[in-house]
């Protein structure tokens with residue numbers, strides 16, 4: 001039997017559906033990948049696709065990105081399940097990570113971490129080596145994936161590449177967006193590296209996961225400087241003026257700026273705020289934001305589709321993909337970086 005080419009292992013009925021609904025390059029890419037399959041494999045793959053999707057004439061274009069709200073076999077409601085079940089080891093791992101984060105993440109703590117990490121004097125390494133290190137990291141806050149972060153990096157990047165073939169900066173953004181998790185290898189516990197972020201110094205947003213209960217032992221919850229709606233901020237001060245809980249988003253954003261990465265502005269927004277779910281998914285904190293932040297929101301939402309909903313996609317052939325991404329690293333963030 002012919003080995004399945006990597007372009008096809010990453011494809012799913014979802015792409016078939018998207019390709020049928022548009023005559024763009026994606027369909028050409030998809031069709032050439034499909035012709036590389038043996039007859040048998042092709043029949044099986046296409047049948048699987050057909051069973052899942054409605055005929056072209058009834059596809060609502062707005063549904064192309066969420067056909068039947070199933071991503072790679074996983075229904076949309078099954079993502080980001082933060083329900084508590086003490087008998088489920090993964091759910092318990094996630095819950096414990098967030099409870100610890102929500103107990104210890106204070107204004108002072110976040111300031112301290114900024115001071116420590118934004119000196120960029122911890123180590124020097126190129127982007128590829130940092131990403132490879134993520135092979136050894138399983139994110140303890142994530143209920144949707146239990147495999148090393150490097151796989152998630154390639155899953156995200158490859159899906160972006162498929163749907164935005166011309167935006168190579170976007171492919172690279174997908175690949176590197178979680179690289180800030182490297183802090184976990186330099187003495188930081190996961191609770192201040194991974195997970196959703198939120199601003200410190202004001203009332204906790206109502207949509208923060210576990211937030212109804214998890215902040216009860218956080219000293220800032222009882223500090224009148226910080227526990228009001230605006231806390232230490234002015235009304236509509238703007239996203240970029242919020243002090244976010246310390247984590248991999250802000251760190252990587254700052255690393256890229258410090259090292260003069262040549263990525264477009266959208267990429268920086270996507271990286272910096274991709275974990276700010278209480279804002280981009282929960283709609284909290286509007287009173288602190290500006291008109292311009294709505295533009296940022298559109299970019300972050302576009303990114304989030306790929307970050308979240310590719311977590312059950314096929315495992316990409318990472319070795320075969322490296323040469324393509326190495327070129328992008330060379331183009332946008334070459335050489336040794338200061339971390």
Ligand SMILES: O[C@H]1[C@H](O)[C@@H](O)[C@H](O)[C@@H](O)[C@H]1O
Nearest residue numbers: 139141142194195196274275
């Ligand atoms: O568990 C995940 C993971 O840590 C991601 O990297 C982060 O961006 C998400 O916000 C979070 O929900």
Ligand SMILES: [Fe+2]
Nearest residue numbers: 177178274275
């Ligand atoms: Fe992330």
Ligand SMILES: [Fe+2]
Nearest residue numbers: 152177178307
């Ligand atoms: Fe991610």
